[in-house]
Amino acid sequence: GLRMVMLDGTIVDIGGSECDAAGYDLLGLVIGSEGQLGVVTEATVRILRAAEGARPMLMGFDSAESAGACVAAIIGSGIIPVAIEYMDRPAIKVCEAFAHAGYPLDVEALLIIEVEGSEAEIADLIARITGIAEAFKPSTLRISQSATESAAIWKGRKSAFGAMGRIADYMCMDGVIPTSRLPEVLSRITAICEGYGLAVANIFHAGDGNLHPLVLYDMNDPEQLEKAELAGGDILKVCVEVGGCLTGEHGVGIEKRELMSEQFTQVDLDQQMQVKSVFDPGWKLNPAKVFPLEGRPAVSA
Structure with a gap:
């Protein structure tokens, strides 16, 4: 469960041990909202017994x-x-x-x-x-x-x-793919980075298909920075293309917001933005995050 402060100061409790399963899954909605619906001040978690070994x-x-x-x-x-x-x-x-x-x-x-x-x-x-x-x-x-x-x-x-940071600057990507497509995607990641003249190191959670390619570049070179960003975008597009998604654990934030249209249609995005507008009509909470800048609802300052 969690406690959240709404934009108008209202405090709401969602989920928790005493909450039944009836109604909408607001807990899941808030967890995935990246701070766009309210300010979470408390979280209640269940502690599970550790495995024997x-x-x-x-x-x-x-x-x-x-x-x-x-x-x-x-x-x-x-x-x-x-x-x-x-x-x-x-x-x-x-x-x-x-x-x-x-x-x-x-x-x-x-x-x-x-x-x-x-x-x-x-x-x-x-x-x-x-x-x-x-x-x-x-x-x-x-x-x-x-x-x-x-x-x-x-x-x-x-x-x-930390060890990788000793030898180069890197941009850490975060996409998810079906594990059955892993061999193909690894080859395509290498080809993408080589196409931009950049090296890549792959360190990730292979069991759930959550990829973390580290695109290596020199942050003091503006041209390399631009190439690293383009390579990262291409990698995430591949993740979506093979049936995965743009993010597994790092969220969308600002970095991936313009790529949301690669995964969702405008109808999908409109539905999501309508939900945000219910909680935050003026779009004051993390307003620059998650959704592409174009196609947003007009809101008063």
Whole structure:
């Protein structure tokens, strides 16, 4: 649940443990609104018991396509690991130099897959995932045998964005695709960036198709900045084209607002903007965000 202050100062409570399921899902609406409907001052969350245990495994592949196909096969089998993290060669190299996590440097792509549960459940899941992965011929396969090894496997991934910032400026994209299209999209991301003369490093949550390509550029070079923005836009268009969407966890904000028309028709956008106008008739809350500047309703200052 949450507590929100409306534009006129009215305080409303939405959802919560004592709220039944009748009526509209206003909680979902507000959560996805990016601060355009009111100011949230409190959030009530449910605390879930942690799993009995967890264990990561590390797989290296000779191609991005093989790694992507392996992810799709794991999810397609009905196994949903706690995490499936993807890193490509540029990211592996930088993260290993920074964190000394023991990552293989002779692979094109790396998957960090973690499962959780009892020891018996973990052993079963790891065996099943390993069996699926064998079809894609991983050149490296390492299963954590201790808490120290688990920490080392995760250290590089958790340091990735900071480590990448040591070698270049980057623009972090945030799109979502069906996992079955992962191999194709990875190839297209590389081609897009190469077309603009830019490098790219891929670090993302492969298990849910949430991509985070890091488009590398020099922020002191205006031409490179423009190319990075164009490349990022093209990448997000590909995400929509293959059946995904513009954002997974970073929101639309200002950066993606003009791309909203790539995913939604004007009728779709009009319906969404009408909802905002009900809560905020004067469009005073985060007025420059989410929706393209053209096609907005005329509002008084």
